[in-house]
Amino acid sequence: MKKFVVPMAFFAVIFLCHQVFAQQQKAQNPVIFADVPDMSMVRVGDAYYMSSTTMHMSPGVPIMKSKDLINWKIVSYAYDTLENVDALNLTNGKNAYGHGTWASSIRYHKGTFYVSTFAQTTGKTYIYTTKDIEKGLWKVSAFRPGLHDHSLFFDDNGKVYMVYGGGKIRLVELKSDLSGVNTDVPERIIIENASLPSGENIGLPAEGSQLFKVKGKYYLFNITWPKGGMRTVVVHRADKITGPYDGKTSLQDLGVAQGGLIDKPNGEWFAYLFRDFGAVGRIPYLVPVKWQDGWPVLGTNGKVPETLDLPMSKGLMPGIVASDDFNRKNGEPDLPLVWQWNHQPDAGLWSVKKRAGYLRLTTGKIDSNFLQARNTLTQRTIGPFSSGTTAVDVAMMKDGDLAGLGILQKNYGLVGVSVEGNSRYMVIIDAGTGKPIEKERVQLEQDKIYFKIDCDFSQKRDLASFFYSLDGKVWKTIGNPMKMAYTIPHFMGYRFALFNYARKQTGGYADFDYFHISDKKSPSN
Known part of the structure; x- marks a missing residue:
């Protein structure tokens, strides 16, 4: 029997190496090991577009593109200048650290891209539109008030809404030209306490609303943070946009939370979320989603997987960060979009x-x-x-x-x-x-x-x-x-x-x- 010991050991090593190699060919979580928080995502054909938060940075609201949900490249910004005020300009001793624009919402509707956000610095809600998200100019509409952590939503009946708030989740209808809130339609509280599915002992009330419609039902994603616990994903479901909504805790692992749903052309679903990871910031994760009894079931046995059945990352350079020798050819922009x-x-x-x-x-x-x-x-x-x-x-x-x-x-x-x-x-x-x-x-x-x-x-x-x-x-x-x-x-x-x-x-x-x-x-x- 001894003569088989070496071959068996050899085959065991080969098998283990194959397993390790196969795992390395898969995507890894986090999918972006860098500060890309408050993601919102949309698929147009076979391309994915994502907006994120950069608050006091300029230009603002970065737009990223991917063909596989893993390898992303910055392709645009919603604005170069938000508004010309001291706090945003670092003048007269003022600043906008931690303010500027927060969580955005990206949507595609009838050939137009929409990116909406809000700013505590100005107290306004902003809606940016373009036909060409990578090369086109953005038009802006701004109005008061600033709707906190809102989700822009185009319904099948032609009406446009924003869902927003913290704890109490509210619904407003927008004017047909998206220039402001339609005051002829009263604002409604559609969920009295969106934090409740994660428990009574709430630290951070449910916020970060992102609303989706799948097979005729409305799904609202929120983040909450129970005291003594971790960041948690809560999902509510309803047959009508106005409710009533039923809620569930959908993921509670590693503090990975806040985000929404994205589907692939082949029918696979994922949830895009982020995790607080110390000084590097809030980093994006993807978790697989299966549908069960009309509910999205997040994760693998309720956990965030380390690997994903998606192509492996080619790295964050030069799509997210890049070296720059400051040599510019005629026609090139003065600064690449990574800056x-x-x-x-x-x-x-x-x-x-x-x-x-x-x-x-x-x-x-x-x-x-x-x-x-x-x-x-x-x-x-x-x-x-x-x-x-x-x-x-x-x-x-x-x-x-x-x-x-x-x-x-x-x-x-x-x-x-x-x-x-x-x-x-x-x-x-x-x-x-x-x-x-x-x-x-x-x-x-x-x-x-x-x-x-x-x-x-x-x-x-x-x-x-x-x-x-x-x-x-x-x-x-x-x-x-x-x-x-x-x-x-x-x-x-x-x-x-x-x-x-x-x-x-x-x-x-x-x-x-x-x-x-x-x-x-x-x-x-």
């Missing part, structure tokens, strides 16, 4: 044309800290690891200027060049405790300097490490690793940020040669 400004920028104070192959950031106002600095250019960090690198020419910075590479959140971190009189210093500023503290400085004797920040989000480690280089090859650490923290005031995952701001006088500028992003841990670590 967003922290609040609305001053267009006269940044350029990729004044010096070919560089992004120039010029100071235009005096700021006391990084969070009030206008024209800070950002991209998402991604998990489980991401590294951002830049090179900056500081020759034309002025006394008091601070420029470099940061990670943006309320408890931010940055590594940059501080100009003080005739001297320049490389500094690291750590606001991980909520208060910015300079942890280290090194005198700089040259015009060009390289910076790098590594982010480790694996197992929610949430650690950022900072580096500098004099030649772009040999890297040295500066300061200590910083503990990142997701804070409610900003309500957003950390972002890589290129910045330059003035603390004494305006008019200085810094030229950024490139920004490179990687999903690999740096060898220097």
Whole structure:
């Protein structure tokens, strides 16, 4: 019998390797390991489109496209400028952190795409429309009030509604041209306590409404959060849009919640949801859906699966984040869609044309800290690891200027060049405790300097490490690793940020040669 031991072991190894390989060919949850919260999704033919929340960022309400529900690419934004007010412009000491526009709703109806959202900053509801979601111009209609976490819904009878609210879920009919609420039709409370199916002990009342119609029945998805529990998916069902509605707890696992339904052309169904995952932000998951007795049954035996019977991800680069050498050909946009400004920028104070192959950031106002600095250019960090690198020419910075590479959140971190009189210093500023503290400085004797920040989000480690280089090859650490923290005031995952701001006088500028992003841990670590 001994002669069979080696072959049997060999076949066992082959079998295990095959199983591992087969699993690697499937999609993995999370499907996007980056901050893409409050998703809303629609399928048009064989293409999927998704909108998400980026609040105080500009341009706002990113639109992403996929052919397989796994590999996504940013193709548009609903708006470039929300409204010209101090809070959105980071002027006169005001800001819109954690505000701006929140959960959106994307719909396709009779050849037109609709993306609706609302803003606490302005108190308005916005409906953006376009015939060409990837290349077309968006038209906007805005009205009061701001309908919280609403779901835009086109019914079969030609009427258009919004379902919104927290705890009490309300229904309003819109005017036929979608210019506002139809005040001739009274608002109705269609669910008195939408949180109830998840229990009596409610912490977060049901919100995040998304309404769907499947085979003649209405299905309303909400998120709730029982005290002492986790984020939970609650689904209500009715035969009429006005109710009555019956509710069920549909998923309670890993805190994966808030979202809705999407179907494939072959008849398969999924629920798109997100999960809070520490400093990287709120990350999207997909869970399979089966239909039983007219109800959507979410998950695999009530659990969120690690793998999905969908194509494997090709990675988040360059669809969600991407490197940029700031070289622009004629006809190309000044900035690729992966970039967003922290609040609305001053267009006269940044350029990729004044010096070919560089992004120039010029100071235009005096700021006391990084969070009030206008024209800070950002991209998402991604998990489980991401590294951002830049090179900056500081020759034309002025006394008091601070420029470099940061990670943006309320408890931010940055590594940059501080100009003080005739001297320049490389500094690291750590606001991980909520208060910015300079942890280290090194005198700089040259015009060009390289910076790098590594982010480790694996197992929610949430650690950022900072580096500098004099030649772009040999890297040295500066300061200590910083503990990142997701804070409610900003309500957003950390972002890589290129910045330059003035603390004494305006008019200085810094030229950024490139920004490179990687999903690999740096060898220097």
